[in-house]
Amino acid sequence: MRAYDIIAKKRDGGELTAEEIRFFIHGFAKGKPFVNQEANALRSGDEESLDNGERHCVTDYQAAAWAMAVFLRGMTEAETAALTEAMVTSGETVDLSPIPGIKVDKHSTGGVGDTTTLILAPLVAAMGIPVAKMSGRGLGHTGGTLDKLESIPGLSIDLSREKFLAQVKDIHVAVAGQTANLVPADQKLYALRDVTATVESIPLIASSVMSKKLAAGADAILLDVKVGRGAFMKNQDDAKELARAMVAIGNRLGRRTAALLTAMEQPLGNAVGNALEVAEAIAILANRDECGFGPISADLRTVTLELAARLAWMAGKADSVEAGLHLAETTLTSGAALERFRRFVAAQGGDSRVADAPETLLPQASIRQPVRASHGGLVTALDAMAVGRAAALLGAGRQQKGDPIDPAVGVVIHKRIGDTVKAGDVLAEVFANDSRWQAAAQAVSDAYAIGPGGEEENGALAPLPLILGEVH
Structure with missing residues (x-):
């Protein structure tokens, strides 16, 4: 069994067996230090020059090719389950059986x-x-x-x-x-x-x-x-x-x-x-x-x-x-x-x-800055991702693994979709520890859409559904 053949099979729309998927995923988990040696052996057809440990390793570039083949060709339910099982068995698992009850x-x-x-x-x-x-x-x-x-x-x-x-x-x-x-x-x-x-x-x-x-x-x-x-x-x-x-x-x-x-x-x-x-x-x-x-x-x-x-x-x-x-x-x-x-x-x-x-007892930010409504009306939209990015800008998130985060900073919402607001009302507050609060406050302000409606116009929005469906 070769990684090359597994990649080609999926590239051409074939359905991989559980054994092929396990071979590929476990080989990728091992890593592959001898890239040039394997490439030369494959070109020459001399696979016997590779020992078993090397032959069962899969390189990053092979895994990248395979991932793109899956992206383009998809996987059956059986393949996806086999892939999941192969990834589970690539390392340790946690045995919760000593704990009574359904975990x-x-x-x-x-x-x-x-x-x-x-x-x-x-x-x-x-x-x-x-x-x-x-x-x-x-x-x-x-x-x-x-x-x-x-x-x-x-x-x-x-x-x-x-x-x-x-x-x-x-x-x-x-x-x-x-x-x-x-x-x-x-x-x-x-x-x-x-x-x-x-x-x-x-x-x-x-x-x-x-x-x-x-x-x-x-x-x-x-x-x-x-x-x-x-x-x-x-x-x-x-x-x-x-x-x-x-x-x-x-x-x-x-x-x-x-x-x-x-x-x-x-x-x-x-x-x-x-x-x-x-x-x-x-x-x-x-x-x-x-x-x-x-x-x-x-x-x-x-x-x-x-x-x-x-x-x-x-x-x-x-x-x-x-x-x-x-x-x-x-x-x-x-x-x-x-x-x-x-x-x-x-x-x-x-x-x-x-x-x-x-x-x-929890960490406290040194700056607490309100974001106010420029005009009255009804909150018709509040872009969740824009608010999240504003929090990240303040230091609440990280761009790369290992980046430090500031636990005290973030954004607090005061007005949600469907709420009536007047000019000057506090829409949200920015909690910060440095001058980044200014850019974050603008981002939060931009996340809101305030349209006509509210008490004066007798306008209202139907409550947004929270549960959109379920699958068993």
């Missing part, structure tokens, strides 16, 4: 102000469902779940495998960083796709997401597929195609999998920025309508409860999604979710007092 995980395809994990994980844990979550860092407009958590004083996401499992057994929730040995083939392939114009391939996206989820060991996986301006998927058709591909992979490989399509036209939460998002999450866990910077987003609360309802149903804690929603709402309003958050923070070395005093 669950949630993955979001990414958005702006998407703080659901910080609320969802302790909420679901308080419902008696183990949440063993391995997350990554952010790259782009804001930090990832790990970056947000690290804005809590003392909290560590570097957990040993033993500590991770023990914590989930004890309090039903742990969040840790992914190790380099978890799905190494995906890490290499993702980096290659990013520079070879092959990112926008549904099979490659689906297998990338699902390989990490499957390797992390959960029994049930819920996918939150974001749709809209602030999401990777801009329209519902593409989002549903991706959701179907990921659900098919999970179900085919023996995990209960479902997907929810949720709106991302405007930021989901009112906070966009690491410590700010933690503060909003705590306010929702504490059943407050406001936090130190202003009102919380009812949309963020609603989507989190909808996700929790489905996880309760998938884990067998509820007979239906409706029953799961009731359980989630009851658990949240009882205060049990906030108490579980305290225990989670303390277990990972953080200052659990943050649950009661986030405004004083």
Whole structure:
């Protein structure tokens, strides 16, 4: 079996076998130091000059050619599942079997102000469902779940495998960083796709997401597929195609999998920025309508409860999604979710007092600048990605892996789509630590569209739907 033949087969529209895909992906994970020797051997037909270790390696340029062939020719459901399984088995996997019960995980395809994990994980844990979550860092407009958590004083996401499992057994929730040995083939392939114009391939996206989820060991996986301006998927058709591909992979490989399509036209939460998002999450866990910077987003609360309802149903804690929603709402309003958050923070070395005093214990920005409406009317649009880029400009996100982020900075939304505003009303606030606030404030202002309507004209917008569909 040769990498060359596998590339040519996919280039010509053929369907690869599971063995061919595994050979190629595992060979790519190994790396290939002797490029010229292999090229000369292939040209001369003298493959016997290569030892077995070298012959089973795949080079970066071969993987790039293969990725482009997949991009152009696509993959069948069987191929995509085989690709995912090959990536999972390219490195270590996490065995959660010592933990009693159905272990669950949630993955979001990414958005702006998407703080659901910080609320969802302790909420679901308080419902008696183990949440063993391995997350990554952010790259782009804001930090990832790990970056947000690290804005809590003392909290560590570097957990040993033993500590991770023990914590989930004890309090039903742990969040840790992914190790380099978890799905190494995906890490290499993702980096290659990013520079070879092959990112926008549904099979490659689906297998990338699902390989990490499957390797992390959960029994049930819920996918939150974001749709809209602030999401990777801009329209519902593409989002549903991706959701179907990921659900098919999970179900085919023996995990209960479902997907929810949720709106991302405007930021989901009112906070966009690491410590700010933690503060909003705590306010929702504490059943407050406001936090130190202003009102919380009812949309963020609603989507989190909808996700929790489905996880309760998938884990067998509820007979239906409706029953799961009731359980989630009851658990949240009882205060049990906030108490579980305290225990989670303390277990990972953080200052659990943050649950009661986030405004004083979380990092604070030195500049707080309002962005005001130039005229009155109705907010008809709020470009989520523009807000995310403004937060990144302030230092809330990173452009390259390893870039430092400022946990205190970001943007807070005060007026959302459908709200009536008057000239001079505060639309949003910019939280900054340097002069970049000026450019960020202008970007946030430009993100708003204010049209005719409002109280004076008796105009109104129908509420935007948050749940756009689901796939089982």
